[in-house]
Amino acid sequence: MTTSKSEALLHTPGHIKHDGHNLTGFIIFLCSESIIFFAFFVGYGVLKITAPTWYPDGVSGIAVKEPLINTIILVSSSFVIYFAERYLHKKNYWGFRIVWLLTMIMGAYFVYGQYVEWSELTFSLNSGVFGSLFYLLTGFHGLHVITGILLMGLMLIRSFIPGNYDKGEMGVESISLFWHFVDVIWIILFILIYVWQ
Amino acid sequence: MKSNLKRIINQKLISIVGVSLAIFIDLLLSKLMASWSYSWLPVQASSAAPYVDNLFAFETGIGTFIFLGCSGVIGWVLIFNRAPKYDESFGEPIEGNTNLEIVWTVIPLLLVIAIAIYSTNINSTLKNLGSKSKYDPQKDLIQNSELGQNISDAPIDVIARQWNWEFVYPEGFSSSELHLPINNKINFRLISKDVLHGFYIPAFRLKQDIIPGSIIEYSLTPTRAGVYRLRDSMFSGTYFSENQTNVIVESKDSYQNWIHKTVKKVPVNGLNQAGILYKKRLEKGDRGWATVPPNPPPMVNEPGDYQQPHEG
Amino acid sequence: MTITNYDERVLKASHPVPGAPNNWRRFFGFNTDAKVIGIQYIVTALFFLLLGGLLGMLIRGELITPPSDLFDPSVYNGLYTMHGTVMLFLFLFPVLSGLTNLLVPPMIGAPDMAFPKLNALAFWLVPVFSIVLLASFFVPGGPASSGWWSYPPVSIQNPLGHFLNGQMLWIVAIGLSGVSSIIGALNFVTTIIQMRAPGMGFFKMPIFIWTVLAAQILQLLGLPALTGGAIMLFFDLNFGTSFFNPETGGDPVLFQHFFWFYSHPAVYVMVLPVFGIFSELFPAYSRKPLFGYKFVAVASFGITILSLVVWVHHMFYTGTPMWMRNLFMFTTMLIAVPTGVKVFAWIATLWGGNLRLNTPMLFCLGGLFNFIFGGITGVMLATVPIDIHVGNTYFVVAHFHYIIFNTIAFGIFAGIYHWFPKFTGRMFYEGLGKVHFALTFIGATLNWLPLHWAGLLGMPRRVASYDPEFAIWNVIASIGAFMLGVASIPFILNMVSSWSRGKKAPPNPWGAIGLEWLLPSPPPHENFEDDIPTVLNEPYNYGLNKPFVFDEEFYISKALNDS
Structure with missing residues (x-):
């Protein structure tokens, strides 16, 4: 690096920014992640149509009421998180923290509801095609919900670090995007498992 | 100019x-x-x-x-x-041509x-491939006899196992060799008892995977008398390469003769190369990596002659 | 010049900034420099090429005689399964990730990848899943032995019934490999979209960047399907679920759809960057512009899109309905069109050129020659009636080795030789390189050309023993395989000795055009640092009076001074 700056450059040096690609990367990641779910959904559809036996012996269908309540809570949390983001945007940090926490609680309630449903079911992972698919789909989605809650917790803790948002709100934006993603997946899942019986 | x-x-x-x-x-x-x-x-x-x-x-x-x-x-x-040594001059600068x-x-x-x-x-x-229908393996297969109103159209059941073939004829006997009459359209039902297998006869240029849990209807018309190899073409585990047998295409008369002869034969153990090799392996102390033991050979009326020379 | 506006990573970098002492230890640690990671990937992958090659030679050793006499068939099945898995997941994907890591930032003028830490993580997953995979040789029952397809129900049979079994480790390794590839793909796509040099619009990118973008997008779209299938297979194997288990109502063919939805495009993930390498090297060594730059660039995405809708051609004989077979036959054949555009463009690039036949160019030409052959047998295999006869026979084995070794690996060797001076700062020995090429070309041809006939005559693939009528083809093939083993010796000699004591390389030994050739050899940690050139044209203006970057002279002399 000995080039002397005193020689006038004939060109303007170009720059490329190092950071700030997280959101782009995260969106690409979500697109890719959705394909796994897509694969599971296709698997569900194909087996539902073609399997010689569907529900396990002694099961004729699956209760819709409690899952529906669960669904409403999860879907509305998607709106709640939007308001949290708006608060953050307006630099109202306490408003953000409270509404963000509310989203986390709604997510946690969903997981609890899911747990209750699982514990009351009479069939297991090994009860034929339906049992396998049911637990795979709800379990894999539940794992995403739990991941989402943990990440939100992380963001909540980081919101107390002074100067955390100086470089932008990319973390919060990404997590909120993830949460919407988890919701949309659940809606499809709900339609597949509970509505299409 | x-x-x-x-x-x-x-x-x-x-x-x-x-x-x-x-x-x-x-x-x-x-x-x-x-x-x-x-x-x-x-x-x-x-x-x-x-x-x-x-x-x-x-x-x-x-x-x-x-x-x-x-x-x-x-x-x-x-x-x-070719460029001469040390020559780095450019070629004709053509960028493209739409x-x-x-x-x-x-x-x-x-x-x-x-x-x-x-x-x-x-x-x-x-149009070799007919319909493919899934069945519940907990319940039994439909027996051939229930189908066989018209014996000449009734399918031959091809049953694949790890690792042997069994051919069940509508006349109610079974064989380790596939005998077929020449110039006749033959129907098959392809059934696997365990894993995926492939019904492949190179001389026929035909191949169809056999899917466990489904019955696949299949048909073909042999046109040349002779002995051909039938090979398992879809990898089916340890003794996959031994899972072959012969297809014998013969004139209608000798085919009918064979049927009459075979129906009366006492069932014996069918063709069983995998079993022989597995027995050798056990004798040598079961060395090698894990394997599913071969299925015992089915009882068949015609064990066939695996060693007879084949074309293709 | 005082450094003021450096990113702090530069100052902390373990990579030597020019002038600092050379530090070989950086290659053995968690380094976030894309160039170090690239070399880590390539060296690791080449080690696994040796291992996979050894497994391949063991297979050919067994097949040199008709009966199964060298190994027990169960061992043979494990060996060929591991051969395929090692070659694909431990050699080809990592080596291409390595080349991509080395080349993408310098070629687009970026200082590094968008996510350097994730990049290092993606690399360090390679040794992790390699160990998991290779550990399966030592578990009771031996490694996975159901082929690299792992089709159920064979793959879920688990003869010993242990939870810890080779197949299980195989699935875990593939899953981790998938995580690594997704992280890599994410990184490459983001980097290419967001970190290009000023003035480098999409239609000024090098073709290699185009193909990497196309390949990595394909990776992002396809790989999750395999992951989904692998998760289900894992549950079937270990927890008694019934997704693919016919005994409890599952559908084994469903797995094939998941598997091939990714694993067919996976071939394009591997071959597209090699097309990129061809497109870089042919112009450079023919001293001519790339023929029809825009067509070649767009054809990459034509291949990406088409390759997502062809997977059923692996299932022409699994009971797929006729309309579906016809449809997928047609889409598969359509891929020949964009591929043909590329092949013809390369040939037209050669035409009337001033060819320099050094090692990288020889590998390129050999690769192109083999690819034309492999492409033609590919169209044959896409044809339903022919595929019904030769599918699952050695014809398929011969065809895909013509693509995967005789084209992709040739392209990789070409790339390694071509960019070796750039990234090591040393020239390689041309003579050893040519010996390597000659042995590889003859060995590969002997190995896979005869197997086409074995397949046409009806020899199924994956067999541990075969009927004596196929013996002749197999003997020739085995000789070829052992020759390929010998070919690795000059290569290793060349790489090791050139890197340690080769002649010092100038910034641009080949007189090639491209941003990477405007850098010193080896390039500094952050490539162009705070003075990135402004790109004016695509990098193929050999012999044309079109400037490549603004003020090119300045960068050339700067690179010379810094070298």
Whole structure:
């Protein structure tokens, strides 16, 4: 690096920014992640149509009421998180923290509801095609919900670090995007498992 | 000026003649290769074989033309366009030619459409594959006898296991060898008792995977008497390569004779190469990596002669 | 010049900034420099090429005689399964990730990848899943032995019934490999989209960047399907679920759809960057512009899109309905069109050039020659009636080795030789390189050309023993395979000795055009640092009076001074 700056450059040096690609990367990641779910959904559809036996012996269908309540809570949390983001945007940090926490609680309630449903079911992972698919789909989605809650917790803790948002709100934006993603997946899942019986 | 023009015309003429000559030689060689390609395949023993072979020869011809054309150009530049040592000067700076690009997009497109139409026609002529229906393996299969109103149309059940074949005839006997009457359309039901298998007879140019949990209806018409190999073509575990048997195509009379003879035979253990090898392995102390033990051979009326010479 | 506006990573970098002492230890640690990671990937992968090659030679050793006499068939099945898995997941994907890591930032003028830490993580997953995979040789029952397809129900049979079994480790390794590839793909796509040099619009990118973008987008779209299938297979194997288990109502063919939805495009994930390498090298060594740059660039995405809708051609004989077979036959054949555009463009690039036949160019030419052959047998295999005869026979084995070794690995070797001076700062020995090429070309041809005939005559693939009528083809093939083993010796000699004591390389030994050739050899940690050139044209203006970057002279002399 000995080039002397005193020689006038004939060109303007170009720059490329190092950071700030997280959101782009995260969106690409979500697109890719959705394909796994897509694969599971296709698997569900194909087996539902073609399997010689569907529900396990002694099961004729699956209760819709409690899952529906669960669904409403999860879907509305998607709106709640939007308001949290708006608060953050307006630099109202306490408003953000409270509404963000509310989203986390709604997510946690969903997981609890899911747990209750699982514990009351009479069939297991090994009860034929339906049992396998049911637990795979709800379990894999539940794992995403739990991941989402943990990440939100992380963001909540980081919101107390002074100067955390100086470089932008990319973390919060990404997590909120993830949460919407988890919701949309659940809606499809709900339609597949509970509505299409 | 005039002589210059003449030279250019002369050069053009030479290159046109040269290219035409090259294309002619290429065409000739492709034709030769196409007719030669028939000898790369086993004997034609089913109604499907001539169609497949013709298509293969057709594609070999086209393929040879393209391959020789391309590698001819590569060979040409390798001989005539080599840079002398230490010469780093540029070649002709041609950036592209849209017309040429269109030509070599459209011609391959037309070619593949032609091949696709040709083979779609063959597909609809052959129609070997019938329906595929899933069944619940907890319940039993429909027995042959329930189907067999008209014995001559009733299917032969091909039952694949790890690792043996069993052929159950509508007349109610079974065999380790597949005997078929010549020039008759034969129906099969392909059934697997454990894993995926492949019903593959190279001389027939036909192959169909056997899917456990489904019954696949299949049909074919043998057209040449002889002994051919039937091979398992879909990997099915340890003794996969031993899972072969013979197909014997014979005249209608000798086929009927065989049936009459075999029906009366006392069932014995069927063909069982995998079992023999597994027994050897156990004798040597069961060394090697884990394997599922072979199924015991089915009791069959005709164990067949695996060692008899086969064509294709 | 005082450094003021450096990213702090530069100052902390373990990579030597020019002038600092050379530090070989950086290759053995968690380094975030894309160039270090690239070399880590390539060296690791080449080690696994040796291992996979050894497994391949063991297979050919067994197949040199018709009966199964060298190994027990169960061992043979494990060996060929591991051969395929090692070659694909431990050699080809990592080596291409390595080349991509080395080349993408310098070629687009970026200082590094968008996510350097994730990049290092993606690399360090390679040794992790390699160990998981290779550990399966030592578990009771041996490694996975159901082929690299792992089709159920064979793959879920688990003869010993242990939870810890080779197949299980195989699935875990593939899953981790998938995580690594997704992280890598994410990184490459983001980097290419967001970190290009000023003036480098999409239609001024090098073709290699185009193909990497196309390949990595394909990776992002396809790989999750395999992951989904692998998760289900894992549950079937270990927890008694019934996704693919016919005994409890599952559908084994469903797995094939998941598997091939990714694993067919996976071939394009591997071959597209190699097309990129061809497109870089042919112009450089023919001293001519790339013929029809825009067509070649766009054809990459034509291949990406088409390759997502062809997977059923692996299932022409699994009971797929006729309309579906016809449809997928047609889409598969259509891939020949964009591929043809590329092949013809390369040939037209050669035409009238001033060819320099050094090692990288020889590998390129050999690769192109083999690819034309493999492409033609590919169209044959796409044809339903022919595929019904030769599918699952050695014809398929011969075809895909013509693509995967005789084209992709040739292209990789070409790339390694071509960019070796750039990234090591040393020239390689041309003579050894040519010996390597000659042995590889002859060995590969002997190995896979004869197997086409074995397949046409009806020899199924994956067999541990075969009928004696196929013996002749197999003997020739085995000789070729052992020759390929010998070919690795000059290569290793060349790489090791050139890197340690080769002649010092100038910034641009080949007189090639491209941003990477405007850098010193080896390039500094952050490539162009705070003075990135402004790109004016695509990098193929050999012999044309079109400037590549603004003020090119300045960068050339700067690179010379810094070298």
